[in-house]
Amino acid sequence: MTLPLPKPHDWPFDAELLRRYDGPGPRYTSYPTAPHFSADFSAQDFVRAAVNSNVGAFSRLLSLYLHVPFCRSPCFYCGCNRSITRDQAQGDEYVALLKREIALVAPLFDGSREVIQLHLGGGTPNFLRPAQLADLVAELGRLFAFSDDPGRDFSIELDPRFVDANDIAVLARAGFNRASLGVQDFDPQVQLAVNRIQSLEQTREIVDACRDQKMRSVNIDLIYGLPLQTQRGFARTLEQVIALRPDRLAVYGYAHLPRLFRAQRQIEEQDLPSAEEKLALLGLAVEALSAAGYRYIGMDHFALPGDDLAVAQRRGDLHRNFMGYTTHAQTDLLGLGVSAISHVGDSFCQNQRELPAWQAALEEGRLPIMRGLLLDNDDVLRADVIQRLMCLGEVEFEPVERSHGIVFGDYFHDAIDALAPLVQDGLVQVLQDRIQVTARGRGLLRVIAMRFDRYLDLPGQPVRHSRTI
Ligand code: SF4
Known part of the structure; x- marks a missing residue:
């Protein structure tokens, strides 16, 4: 055939x-994949991998990932590593420890190696105040060499419910040129069922603010398979989101694993769409996005034809790492913060996944590594x-x-x-x-x-x- x-x-x-x-x-x-990492991987293994990665042909550009684990309120579908609090002091303490971690790892990498990619994920990075985020970026800039390539990507995940246009201006001045906004679904019934009330207007204000600040790209995340989601409601959400014209869209399938993720126990199983219905919702998304001119990149991701991801796909230099699809091939990736994962040379390693263990290691001046793997x-x-x-x-x-x-x-x-x-x-x-x-x-x-x-x-x-x- x-x-x-x-x-x-x-x-x-x-x-x-x-x-x-x-x-x-x-x-x-x-x-x-991460479940195969081993507790036998030590901080010494990481130091060796980092130092070796500076040598000769293996010396390459760097990507940095910073994990901010706090969120102000729990979305019931969430399977992320996050901690729910409204106590800003926890964020202050976290930033102080993050700076200690940065100070421990930065000297391991040759100072001439440029950072081409920075991503802040969570949790909710904008749980931290904009000035605090700008200060963190400045600290990284003091200890690492930021690339001045116009193609460098400095991106941040934002919860539009807790950020405004002034904050976006501060973030843009700090160097962020890409933003990713969580939406999931605009249907009020669904928002109630997942405990995430977020209006179209709130979201539009942040998309517009990112554009006003000349950010290169805005991504919106949607989820299909949420409780009380209907084809009619989701079609309306797709229409509203497409009208915002994000450069990229991720459309994830909801994975209901209440035994693993406590927050999901708040979801009534009888409210979940059937497998048939879930597929129909995905079909709607694929159809609507294709009709609106989006290209399918792979694995839940869509982009406008002029977006860097779609261009890289056409050129054949698309790459995939812990942050998903990216245009930056062959970088060493350094993960900072609780649960963050690094990929340096032929090794992977993950930081402590629980906040107290991550915190204790840094307070004792140790690298907070939990597990890893030498490939x-x-x-x-x-x-x-x-x-x-x-x-x-x-x-x-x-x-x-x-x-x-x-x-x-x-x-x-x-x-x-x-x-x-x-x-x-x-x-x-x-x-x-x-x-x-x-x-x-x-x-x-x-x-x-x-x-x-x-x-x-x-x-x-x-x-x-x-x-x-
Ligand atoms: S979905 Fe995002 S904002 Fe909601 S609880 Fe999870 S990490 Fe926090």
């Missing part, structure tokens, strides 16, 4: 196919293959063979066999010189990538992942 090669933005929505392949699976913001050759090879599938939608054998000294067909014999049903279903083609994801397969990238994941087959590793749809 010969299928046409996909255009990068094509995703013909096929509910029956998605239903058939729905199941738990990793999101592959890393490979191996072996097989991990590096599979990470490369999975990255190509998730970002390029294909794996050409020759460059992989050259970089890793393998014969692709021999090394991945089992994975290629496991692709057979997906080939049958027209999701992927195994050609002479490459594996090519088809237009039909673009909505199921992680199902395809899972065939190359060695850890899914390991016995005795009960790892919980969200569903693939």
